[in-house]
Amino acid sequence: MIRQAVASDEPEISRCAALAYARYVPVIGRRPAPMDADFAAQIAAGQVHVFTAENGAFLGFIVFYAHGDHVLLENVAVLPEAAGRGVGKALVAFCEREARVRGKRAVHLYTNEKMTENLSIYPKLGYVEVARRSEDGFHRVYFEKPLD
Template structure:
């Protein structure tokens, strides 16, 4: 586990740091996918304004990761989770996902849905390890996506 950090709702001041974190976390996939992954070009300003973004920040306020999720009907949609490469492998992503799951349970959601790019091979093994089951594979918005779901 990494040093201490808190998870809090993102504010408009976090937008640039969230964008830089996404670029850092997803840059490694650009060549394999052939273009920037969707999280690198997301409208973080709108997502933050909608209350869908939470950040992981160290005690000195450096943003080390973030997660984007929202309620949709009877489930939560986990749209994006990213961790700066300097904090990778230290449990930040897992803690952000657990945070999302806790919020979903508090809201009475029945399950969490997410998708990842089929070229992000690490995710294809991480999500099942966290209890998510693959439900579908399809091309959407020009990306080959793998869909997962976890019942709560």
């Protein structure tokens, strides 16, 4: 089940981000930006949704918001023990549905160029690479998916 995050979800969201992104610290040479996000503020702004199992167990989350004519998917993370079960894919599909409901023409996202799994996953979900830039000391790859 996917639902809007509430303030009491913040510890699980922070824990999930820490666990999901920890393996990238040695690869990137520093903490990935999502590990240091202000989740409390994002939750308060209505930008965070969580994925829970039928028994209510937290499995992952997504952060997205409207930005001009598109939705920016800022962060998606899944607990390592839930990886490979379709949680991330379901969260991304949810974001795309919400973007359509909001009348947006596309979903934009970016990932670190050293998160090589993402560079192959997003194209399989219909995303097209549109740019590469260095920002805040991170080398990022930008993707876009036009919505019908």
